Amino acid sequence: MFIINCPYCGEREQSEFKAGGEAHIDRPKQPTELSDDQWAEYLFMRKNIKGIQFERWVHTHGCRKWFNVVRDTSNDNIKAVYKMGEKPPINNDKEFKS
Amino acid sequence: MTKNLRVKTSKFIDETYKVSFKFNGTTYYGYKGDTLASALLANDIHLVGRSFKYHRPRGIMTAGSEEPNAIVQLHNNTSRTEPNVRATEIEIYEGLEASSQNCWPSVNFDIAGINNFLSPVLPAGFYYKTFMWPASFWEKYEYFIRKSAGLGKSPTEPDPDIYEHKYIHSDVLVVGAGISGVIAAKTAAKNGFKTLLVDEKSYIGGSTIYQNSENFKINNQISSSWLEKEINEIKKFETLEIKTRTSVAAFHGYNFLLARENLTDHLPLDQRKNKTRHRLLKIRAKKVIMATGSLERPLIFDNNDRPGIMLSSAIEKYANLFGVACGEKNVLFTNNDSAYEAAISLYKKGINIEAIIDNREQIDSKLIKETEKNNIKIYKGYTVVNTTGYKRISKISIMQLSKDGQKVVGSKISIACDCLGISGGWTPAVHLFTQSGGKLKFRDEDQVFIPDIYPSDQISIGSCNGDFTLDEILTDISNKLKSFLNIKKTDYENLEVQSSFNKSKRNIWLLPSDKVIGKTKPFVDYQNDATAKDIKLALREGFRSIEHVKRYTTTGMGTDQGKLGNMHALGIISETAGSKMGELGTTTFRPPYTPLAFGTIVGRNVGEYFDIFRRTPIHDWHVKNKAEFENVGQWKRAWYYPKDDENMHEAVQRESKAARDSAGILDASTLGKIDIQGTDASEFLNRVYTNAWSKLAIGKCRYGLMLNEDGMVYDDGVTTRLDENHYIMTTTTGGAATVLGKLEDYLQTEWPELDVYLTSVTDHYATVSVCGPNSKKIVSQVIPDLDFSDESFPHMSFKNAKIGKINCRVMRISFTGEHSYEINIQANYGKSVWEKCMEIGKEFNITPYGTETMHLLRAEKGFIIVGQDTDATMTPIDLQMDWIVSKKKYDFIGKRSLYRSDTIREDRKQLVGLLTENPNEVLEEGAQIVTDIEKSPIEMLGHVTSSYYSPNLKKSIALGVVKGGKNMIGRKLIIPMENKQINVIVSDPVFLDKENKRLNA
């Protein structure tokens, strides 16, 4: 059980949150213009990385806000949290390696 | 007559407080402070159980939680019975009753002991191989194996004890209260950290507290006296909480630990009433100091499992802490100096030691010299090759080891003994450390795994960190604590430590024998009866991964998780396979460190507190009127209201008929209600529902279907436009929370530009639904001021109204196909509105109906239930609901998926009606639908989703999903049942009032 630093409420237990899958996948603005393959790419294809992963989380039993989390899935260490619409504070794995 | 082996008084035992207890039906005595094991040993009882597979007699091996053999059942055949209790941990109390496990009919005569002689046919992988043999074999032996192979019996009555959970937030958690833990806790507490110190034992001080030798001194005091003073001091700190009898079960990420605090297991049964038995502590610590100590290793040689063979450190502990001699003729067998420490202790207590067998040839340390001075014979460079004695060791045979330690040479020497202490060196207790994600490294010089990479803010100190000797522990501890706690100084900067321990060790994982490996029984895992031979066999059969060998041989898979023998298993694998220990890795240690009772895990969440349930504001009325309830999500919903002796079918038939003939009333308060406001509310609904919403007039209601982005039906319900920028959405009862979550997700992440506010108001309103041809007559009397004319208040419209002074919303909407009204009113008025409807409806035979009748009525009308007629693979087109999918809207959730190549297939499963050839035959929900039962394999077309006998149509009706069903209207299909086949005709899913005459009547 890890601790997540909600950008709106502060540090809370993981059990107050729900995970919402990979972050930074925008819903296409014009779905009707996409081919089946392009739509399937948006709909189904998600990364499942061992290592640094950008994820969406929601503070279900708290402020109910969605936000982004950068988590190392190999040890659950959370490297950063940031609000929806904000750019990730770090762009790739290498910046996390210490 | 049993002997009394109590040797000398011990200050840890209260000899003025005699305690009687029963073991296998016989009454014995011990003293307050004894464990069951120490009390049995004082009565000269070693034989306590039988081994799991071969049913070999087994005795007490250890003095702690790592015990593999002495596992007992407490209070058999009572509600408090508990299996798998370690005799070495349970403290005795007046009235304790314990019995051996794994033996039938008794520990002294065990029928399955014959397995021991059958052992050539019970090799590694026996259970796996058995399961793969012909089924007939298994049936034959199942009874025998079940009876003889269980690990204890689970209770059959409800647990009478109370358990609870508690959260603790500490600055520093110290796990283990040996000398390292006490020093760490004192340092942390003294520096103002809120500190928690836990230890699984009933006392603190670890093994140092009963150390009585002049060979180990701190600041010129015997180490135990020095530690005693420290302990007296730490008890004064307000910043420190000490919990004994508290074992940490799990160490998770982010320094989250679970510990079980044992509060009553040491008390007589009559003193436990109304007390909490165990408390599960959920500890979140900023910093964790692991001081979990180390476990002594056994030695692996032929027949190393007989009762009377124990760890040498255990013999020492029984003598020093409990004042008990484990035997009268003791022999020690060692590869390091620890056994000499034990020998000196025993000698001091007046316990006879016949001899010490030492693997090492050239040895010369202060401890050894002192031992020799006491006239104890030492065989240097020897090993034990065999032992004798069935229920108790009586003799050992020893031989000289070759220079390389690979074989034995010379002639055999026999030594009579009744207790053999073995010492194979020490293994750091790193189980919890690795659970937390810590990485180990292998230290070649003494063949141990020690902590290397810490995953969180924690350190390991003392022997769990591989610092085994007193001087090693104390030299470093001050600096370690200073840097870990970020403090300037400690009380332990310049300790004067005197420690005579010499670290030399001759590590041989599997000791050689004069016999070949196949003929010997060197046990590696005592509890699961895995021998070195089994491990070698597994390697011969091609297993290489340590995890695979573990599962195949079951090494380390007992309730003790192989705490004693895992290292030897690794050693034997690496030697046999020719790989290096460090590269082999270790098996995974999993929580809990020691077994937890289910009660502890569940805590107070039992009985009516097992799960949350929600009641409607009208619940009490349903109870009073004898409703049966069903669970829908977390809700308790009235299911049906049986009258007199009615069964469910009869009640539902009556309710269904009454609702269509005159009037029915339903508590619909559980439907999810979401209040939607904002200037973009209409646009928002356009995007989340399949149909168009912009043109819905104020005061009108509309049914909506919500899809997932994959085009599959997700939820449905009626939404009402209350005002220009104000809607109230209803959802299914079970879907309310997830629908709100999904809408919030889209609003926050995809369409943050929309001005929309969502509020869950499910609990704020009670909903009373009155339906039937007489519904208007009833509702118009409940709300006399409102115009109920069809012109003013047609189907699918809404009006604000007042009942007395109380505002309410009335919707003319229907889920039954009947003319009906829903009154939504502030929740606390729900029951009185319901009662008023009942009172006014009396002359119209108003009949309360539950969810079952609701389901039947809507099925007559062909209305779907999301989750019953759909299963996340159904599109609106599959449901024949094309009419609700807007062609004009540019986009809505799921739209693009409705014309993927897969969703436009003609042969998808589609919702149809099913009518049985025999109108009295009611189908089973879930039954398969086929065309041709002769064909092999039979083509599965679909299944029945809803099925009822309709009292209004006087025939059986059903809904089902059938491949390409849309184009099968009128076709005959077959429903094969166990003893018959039922013929059905595919029909339109709407069975009643296709023209909606009743709705608009």
Ligand SMILES: [Zn+2]
């Ligand atoms: Zn929050």
